[in-house]
Amino acid sequence: MTDLAHDLGLLRDLERRLLVYKFAIEELMTKLRILSEEFDSVHQHDPIEHITNRVKKPEGILEKLRRKGFPLDLDSIGDWLDDIAGVRVICPFVSDVYRVKAMLARQHDVEILHTKDYIAAPKPNGYRSLHLIVRIPVFLSDRVEHVKVEVQLRTIAMDFWATLEHKLFYKYDDSPPADFVGELMSTAMIAAQLDERMESLHRRIHQD
Numbered sequence: 001m002t003d004l005a006h007d008l009g010l011l012r013d014l015e016r017r018l019l020v021y022k023f024a025i026e027e028l029m030t031k032l033r034i035l036s037e038e039f040d041s042v043h044q045h046d047p048i049e050h051i052t053n054r055v056k057k058p059e060g061i062l063e064k065l066r067r068k069g070f071p072l073d074l075d076s077i078g079d080w081l082d083d084i085a086g087v088r089v090i091c092p093f094v095s096d097v098y099r100v101k102a103m104l105a106r107q108h109d110v111e112i113l114h115t116k117d118y119i120a121a122p123k124p125n126g127y128r129s130l131h132l133i134v135r136i137p138v139f140l141s142d143r144v145e146h147v148k149v150e151v152q153l154r155t156i157a158m159d160f161w162a163t164l165e166h167k168l169f170y171k172y173d174d175s176p177p178a179d180f181v182g183e184l185m186s187t188a189m190i191a192a193q194l195d196e197r198m199e200s201l202h203r204r205i206h207q208d
Helices: 003-017 019-043 058-068 074-080 094-105 156-171 178-207
Strands: 050-055 085-091 111-117 130-139 144-155
Touching (some): 019 050, 085 094, 085 156, 094 111, 156 178
Parallel strands (some): 085 144
Antiparallel strands (some): 050 085, 130 144
């Protein structure tokens, strides 16, 4: 079998395999929508502004497996990669980010495997977000599979900064000038200060 035929076969098998990750995202999205609507009904405040999701493209998965030297075992890709399925939750306030995490943790069928808190400890470039790797059951016709999903929780300000930072870095092919990096750090601090001030206003409103 030629390398091209082999790769095409792998891609076809991987596309079928990725269905379970699509189902995992749908399960998690349903949970988040229920939590959002229920909390809003009880507390007159919705902790979720909006949600987006994605499943990595098959070509990107194979490229990453090869780059990292992992075996091309499609039944075990979930052991090697944590970010095949991703959900991004945008929240109004920083307190909502941690509130949504806590609500997910209380779900008996959601297992939080890893947490990286880039809000408490931002990345060197100023990036702030709360990252979770969760595992949830997907009920298929003949079995139950427990699937990992990466969940990114961030505020509107954090998402604004991260989205534009990504676009700007793409223009520089990930090699921006030094003063550009400093400017990005400065804008990240402004976004963090905005979050703090809006959080303070939010607390004042709910204390009155």
